[in-house]
Amino acid sequence: MSDITANTPAMSSSEPRSAPLTAVGPIAWLRTNLFSGWLSTAVTLALGYLIVRAVIGFVDWAFINAIWSVPVSPTGVAQTQACRDLQGSGACWAVVTEKHRFMLFGTYPYEQHWRPAIVCLLFIGLYIVSSMRRFWNWTLIPIWIGTLTTIGILMWGGILGLPYVPQERWGGLPITLILATFGLALAFPLSILVALGRRSNLPAIKVLCVLYVELIRGVPLISLLFMASVMFPLFLPEGMNIDKLLRAQIAITLFAGAYLAEVVRGGLQALPKGQYEAAEAMGLSYWQKTGLIILPQALRLVIPPLVNTFIGFFKDTSLVLIIGIFDLLTAGKTAIVEPSWQGFGVEVYVFVGLIYLCFCFAMSKYSQGLEAELNRHRRR
């Protein structure tokens, strides 16, 4: 507060006085932002009332009136009468208690559930390690290969004394993580190549890349999945089958690749031409120029749209439900098919939604940090 310093005599003994409470601090903030006029005050009070009502209602529903477990008869039929008597005034979390293992791991053999559980942890560990900058060198390659091999061994089994589990019994969260991880990990390098190809001077490569991007972007993901699931097997010789999950995986990878390629191309185009010319003037070859000068700058520019696409695709993997693969969402939907559990969809969707939220929120927070760190030189 400059006027205070100007009016105060230069007395070194006096304590510096703070501004009045009505001018700084939380009260001042409230006054300027929430209660600055009668209209503002009215809106604040009305919204505050609605928020408090909603929060109280949610807490009532989700915690106070909720039922956390119900008895299960010896024949395996859950006695959900208690839940139905609530008539929607409380959540029936018993459906999650009873079905959480099915939702997380699908039809994987029950006594072997520790295997997909470890797989999920391995995936999360892989994400954490890959996101730490100190691992951003050649060590990441053996780490990925090692982890993915372990994941494959755990999921399929058949060696090391683990019973073999065919792919159609996989389900739940591991399927979602497998589709998202492999899809994006393979689509990202593909997208860089396609983006570079689209800006290439070689007409054949350019036409190919443009065709790929426009064709794939021109159709919905559902139709690609249908193509992979329904049409593709008809073109194969009788008796020859490519795994359903692999077909879906390829469709998702191709689709993600086309979208990511356009994002990367945006970054390439945003770079000033001087960067290209300077790199060429230094005598760098095309790949040196691209790898050392262009891509590091271009990719940094497009972190927000890249993560946007990543998050979108993580959730898009749930579309595989239309071809009968039990990903997390499909497993959740199937859990409430049983008549005694019909009608408790909200609880299941909240549970599944929370899992999706955890992964997507982590991705978004990480990208914010990464963006801040990589763009440090711009904030001088």
Added chain:
Amino acid sequence: MQQISRPGFLRAIGAAVIAAAVAMPAAAQQPAAGGSSPTMDAIRARGTLICGVNTGLAGFAQPDSQGVWRGFDVDYCRAVAIALFNDPDKVRYVPTTAQNRFTALQSGEVDMLARNTTWTLSRDTSLGFDFPAITFFDGQGFMVKASLGVRSASELNGATICVQPGTTTEQNLTDWARANRIQFQPVVIERLEEVVNAYLAGRCDAYTTDVSGLAATRSVQPRPADHVILPDVISKEPLGPAVRHGDQRFADLVRWIHFGLVTAEELGLTSQNIGQAAADARPDVQRLIGRTGDLGRMLGVDNAFMVNIVTRLGNYGQMFERSLTPIGIQRGPNAVWPAAGGLQYAPPFR
């Protein structure tokens, strides 16, 4: 002509695709020469039956809390596995949706569909399938609130009716309304849960789907007596397993497993008493349990296959009671003829 058994829509895609389809080696679809069945040979060589099932339909096919497939359709997969391997667990279940079930069977991804598929002429011919048996007679009906006082579907003129889109259900409803000059307001909702909630919340006067589905929904309501399933059935839905056309031996096996199950119920043989059936002097019983007649070998399986199946799964009635009675489905047309006057009629097992 091999491509006759290909789906009709392939032809529309273009000459190149047709050429590819014709060029496809189709060994697995060759009619069985003599006594061999390519499907059964492939299943035996593989050691498991691959069965296409619904992704989740109460009573018919659904994984329980531990991920084990249970239900009426699933039991038919088990029965075939027992006939071939004497082991109900030698089955791999492939969940199929309404959209990809037929391709899965055509392409050989599954050996058979046990997925409440309605037997129609076009599916039997142009899709290239065989429907060995009708395991469940269903039909589309209406459910209304009892307080409405509606006694028959003809009183539904002017009603709002909740219906799911995409399946034959919606089409049947329109056809029926046109034929009976009934005006109605459809409320079309995709998801089962939401369409049921819309009906319960009173957004529509009636809810229509297959009678088995109506019964299942009604049975889980807090007061089932508040809802009435109208006696009118507006469509025929004969549901049963499907196999690829051209392998008659495998179709025979599936067909006679079903007839064997019905015959067992007719003869009063259950999972509890079939072990003592050897002492039963009735010739029909002796033939069913494989002590006379060599019938199993004619089908290409063990003569005692029906004993093995009934011991583990029960007869047709027991399978029905285990899966469908708990969700509120009556035997109705699926009772055994002639004893109970239903439509389940097994030709002589001899």
